[in-house]
Amino acid sequence: MISVIVPTHNRRSLLERKLQALEGQPGEFEVIVVADGCTDGTVEWLERYPAGFPLRLLETQGKGAAYARNRGAEVARGEILLFSDDDVIPRPGWIAAHQRAHAAPKTVAVGRLLLPPGLKGSGAAELPGPTLFWWNATGNNTSLPKSLFEEVGGYDSTHFAGYGGEDPDLAYRLKKAGARFVFVREAEAIHEAWDYQNSAMGRARKAGAAHMRLYRKYKDAAIAWALGVHPVLLVLKMTFLPWTKRLLGPRGDYELAYAWGAWEEYQTAR
Structure with a gap:
């Protein structure tokens, strides 16, 4: 089973689009939304959301994405963790593509990120593939075994409590632990990169x-x-x-x- 871990902070409309895109996706999965210091009604809305899949809600007090992802991973029931931010909208078959990628042990699967036309060349994360490096594994569209995540100690929320750094830090430790990084073209998602410009x-x-x-x-x-x-x-x-x-x-x-x-x-x- 895959546990989709979604940190979110005051982006309820984007989160709603993401959850709607997960409705009807084939494959066994749960979604863990970690509301990190939300003050826009996200928590109340999630408590009423009629999800067609197992949905769990956690709250953290504005401690950043790295901390929120770690908190989601702690309670995840799936053998595979799939990290994906609230502004990343999956396309059909996203879950199943990530599940197929984990036939071999110690696999870190990185899906394809696509940008809306207005954000091309802006610096927002996009991975057209197929060339993949360890630093391309980000919290936008990456899955890995929970056991491997725990082996390397998860995200470093002490050195990287603010924006940036937590993804390549984790990926570097995964590389040193012998992880196999693979690009999964079929695991496509749109990176809306809200307010990025x-x-x-x-x-x-x-x-x-x-x-x-x-x-x-x-x-x-x-x-x-x-x-x-x-x-x-x-x-x-x-x-x-x-x-x-x-x-x-x-x-x-x-x-x-x-x-x-x-x-x-x-x-x-x-």
């Missing part, structure tokens, strides 16, 4: 800072090069991106903000 630069800066903290946590240069935060690379980015970012289109502003966040975090720690 209005917050993209702030998110990029926070992500850069979080990834620099991740590099410092493990002191592994492979992390820094993979996530684009190695000090040598940052010097090049900070030197050339202000003049060349227009060549990258909308992505250029995102990359510069990301580099700034990483550079500021690097300077703070020196």
Whole structure:
């Protein structure tokens, strides 16, 4: 059985769309919604929602996605955990595709994320595939055995309580534990990335800072090069991106903000 773990914070309309998309999906599954500091009536609405599948509600007090996901994993009854945020709307066959991916042990299955046309090139998470790296395993559309999740200690909600960093941190530990990362094209979902355009630069800066903290946590240069935060690379980015970012289109502003966040975090720690 799959346990779908959905952290949510004040996005009731998106959450409703997600749950509606899960109605009628084939396969044995439960859904665990972790309402993290919600003040928009999400909890009351969920208590009345007539779900056509097993639905469980947990509440946490605004402690962030990493903590909320860990809390959902603790009570999950499924052998497989499927992490998927409230702004990720699954397409038909999503559950079944993730279930088929776990024939082999220690599999981390990453589904395909699609962006609405208006968010193309914005920096919001999209994985067209089929090339897959360990850092592509995010809380948007990723499943793995509960036993493997527990083996590596789950999400680090201490170092990564805010935005960013918790996903590659978990994925790095999964890689070190011998996990097999597979891309599951059939497990498609639309990443609505709610209000991303209005917050993209702030998110990029926070992500850069979080990834620099991740590099410092493990002191592994492979992390820094993979996530684009190695000090040598940052010097090049900070030197050339202000003049060349227009060549990258909308992505250029995102990359510069990301580099700034990483550079500021690097300077703070020196």
